[in-house]
Amino acid sequence: MVKGTMTIRPATPADVATLRRLIVDLAVYEREPDAVKATEADLHAALFGARPIxxxxxxxxxxxxxxxxxxxxxxxxxxxxxxxYLEDLFVVPEARGQGIGKALLVHLAGIAVARGHARFEWQVLDWNAPAIGFYAALGAEAQDAWTKMRVDGAALARLAAG
Structure with a gap:
């Protein structure tokens, strides 16, 4: 169980540096320590700009x-x-095993239900057996019949050019 008082709150513009730090920590955990390209300005625009996405x-x-x-x-x-759609979920290593990840998922499920959404989805790396087991225990089902596809970088530019 959670040690101390745990709260979940909406992020604010003042949290952008913290969000980026946690995203970098997630990238390290996912074995991609140099993959984060998002700057604090990028995150601010995406989360709190004129048209948040x-x-x-x-x-x-x-x-x-x-x-x-x-x-x-x-x-x-x-x-x-x-x-x-859950893009990222991360709990710092020293706080794991205390129910924080589950509390975040319960919170998001509540948002989905309150908004009348039909589903709550996310992806998990296939090597992350602890996370897969954790999600399955919460009732999540793997969607093995689907293959994720992506076009980015130069390939995205070529596709856009026709």
Whole structure:
């Protein structure tokens, strides 16, 4: 269980540096320590700019940030409803095993239900067996019939050029 007082709150513009630090910590955990290209300015624009494209919540333990969840609205044409897509979930190593990750997921599920969304989805790296087991224990089901596809960088520019 959580040691001390744990709260989950919406991120504010004052949290951008903390969010970026936690995102870098997540990248290190996911074996991609140099992959984070997002600057604080990028995060501020995406989360708090004129047209935000994502949202974030921060988990705090006795006022200290120990976790984050970054998410956005997706859409299901088959359901005709929105969904909540979790981009990143991270809890600092020293705070793991205390229910913070579960509390973040419960919080986001509550947001999805309150907004009338049809689903709550995310991806997990196939080598991350502890996370896969954790998610399955919460009722999440692997979508093994789907293959994630991506176009980025030079390939994205070529595709856009036709």
């Amino acid at each position: 994502a949202e974030a919540v921060i988990a705090e333990q006795d006022g200290t940030p120990v976790g984050l969840a970054i998410f956005f609205t997706s859409f299901s044409t088959w359901e005709g409803k929105g969904g909540l």
